[in-house]
Amino acid sequence: MIYQDTVESEVIVHKPWFVGSIFAVVFTLVFVLNLAGTAVVELMRPIIGDQLQGGLSDRFVISFIIAFLFCLNLVLIGYARLKVQIGIVWFQLLVLFLAFFDSFELSMPFIWKHLPYLVTQGVVTTIYVSAISLIFASIIAVVGAISKLSSNGFAYGIASFYTSFFRGLPALMQIYLIYLGLPQLGIVIDAVPAGVLALSLCYGAYMTEIFRSGIASIDRGQWEASRAMGFGFGLSMRKIVLPQALPVTIPPMGNMFISMVKDSSLVSVLGVWELSFLARTIGQPTFHVLEMLLSASLIYWILTILLELLQSRIELHYNKSKVK
Template structure:
């Protein structure tokens, strides 16, 4: 979305908005019983000396919270765009950190297991995801071309493929491949089964992304290339696909991030990826929460890295399109 250069008052500076925000926060706090939470315990000694005392402690705590959050929104609204984004990120991250800190976690246990989770779990997760996205990319390209062709057999097979693998839950697909293929006389390993399921599932989703990207290019460019003597594959590879990549990359990047998280499902067939190790390592000393939170943070960090890579690719393709 383009930045709006029309000057106008910020919503966070308007008295009516701040008043409504404060009332909403206070109402939610009162109905949610914020006075009986750990936050209420911090303010209760002060609220006890106010009119109504202990009977209205919930109201006073909710009022204090509403005033604090409303003032915070107002002050953040006065910052520039970059500072505002950084400040909000820092505040939300701090709230998450406080939330996890309240769990009384064993950080020594986390540090003791972290290296193993990274070297074994993260490495396996990245390996499975990279293999799966590469295969899914090829499947999506073939599927998109097939669905756009005028060959009835190709259209039928591609449409059946996308219908089935988008319509059946990924977990069932993993079990069908891992347990079903041996019924045909071929024993498949856990990692190949997981890669096959992820590739087929996300290849089906990406087929529609590729098809939409190719169809977004005006038909006249295809016709012009064909009139110059270009063959279908040469036209597709040199004219159509380079232009459609600018539209294909963003949703494909999102699919890669989703696949990275969905790779945790292959843990059900015994693959030693991040989620599997987090469960097994936490089970040894009944430290499930420590390992699950650690796994969540590692998945998040991997997703952030992929988001940066995706943003870099989008900028490069946007510059190339401008030239």
Template sequence: MTSFPRPPQPPQPVAESLLKRVFGFRTRLYLTWAAMLGLFASFFLSFDLKFSIILDKLPNLIGLHLAPNGFLQGAALTLFLCLCSIVASSLLGFITALARLSKSAVAFGIASFYASFFRGTPLLIQILLIYLGLPQLGIVPGAIAAGIIALSLNYGAYLSEIFRAGIVGVPHGQREASLALGMRESVIFWRVTLPQAMRTIIPPTTNQFISMLKDSSLISVMGVWEVMFLAQSYGRSSYRYIEMLSTAAIIYWLMSIGLELIQARMEQHYGKAYKQRS
């Protein structure tokens, strides 16, 4: 009788190292963050900070108290500016993206001109043109309104390209398959194309919102009592710039972390269909 060789045995799994078995990925991630935070704190502590000044001005920087004019101030005002600008810029960017994708030469021309101008000029110049230029036309916006308009117009131009790229990136076969099922164009866009585009739109869009959060500090040139304006004012009055600027930097960082967490949840929601199933 002919004997056949035994089939090769599958390779045995290599035992994981003791470090990986004891410390999982999440644990090692938290330890890395803790180490980086320790180095970060030691760097700022080397500045010989005077914490009594920070604790005295922190409620105003956060926005726990109202400004002398009875409105928001500090981080609360910064969040208000950004939230209004996020809503307006998203609507403006979405409309501009649709105009860029339309077959109308007029709509395409207006949208492309708008995007080119506001992406090609500095945000600070746009803020000053709106705040100082509109009164010469008989329109006198307040400093907060001018800041919201400038941020919305500037970031709406950038978001239009992100939205357009996300919509174009959806495979054309999705639309053809939907048409074969008898779906209308409007239903295809809202139920098929846009949900798939959101997966690629969300990360760069959130990145723009974080940049907007930081660029809102430019509105301080108009005397708006947001975080940067208060930090500079308190630094000049107490001659302790490092304390105030460091506190302002940490406040901006914490607010941007909040946006990052929202981004992670939205990515998780729109990426359900792309997760590997065990």
């Protein structure tokens, strides 16, 4: 398998159209980087030194070097296996991102000092709010999906109005309406329950359509067979329909949870001590807001990567079950 991958890569690299494309990329990058002006010179100054003047000749030479290295990297990567190619590209992009952040002249001691508190307090609160919201949103979504699939006009009308309203308003607006609007009706709730309620209603509307499509994908004969066996509606849903619809809904559900983790930052407007709120609160007194915001951004990214891995494992499990 390794030999086959290598041979295929060599064939691709030595095709005339591929070589021609490499030259086209080189000259395109040279042209684009020259348009960037002095930014190209500043990009290479840490490597080459202060002797660069930023003139047209310097820009052209540096642009050509960057373009040539980029295309050489592209050709050499083509000889590796697919997983190795992906790993190399990820590593190179990560190095470029770190170099980009390093140009901000961040205070690393300040970051390392407050990073544990961001993780222990901010991440825990973020995951807590997101997980509780996901549970309630799933319950709402199942009820809404069943209502939209029913022939009862009253149930369908309520479910369709709910999905239309909460999918039509921004999540931040919903948070404000619930936190500031409910007290007008005599219902006063704290910031965390208000944020959980807002996220649950918001994402429940989107997930309603996910569950509706998943349930609708089950063959009608499954319902008829369950009724012939004497199963009621609830037992049919719990034992037959939902277990079969679950694999269909896992990918979009995973995407919803990832989005919910990021959108949980919106509850910071209510003073909830989640990741974004703590990042701003810690950084503002000492004017290190950028350090804390970048740290919070990297933590969000790591959380989403972990959730993507978890989602892929769950999908793989159901795919194996389906094969069996």
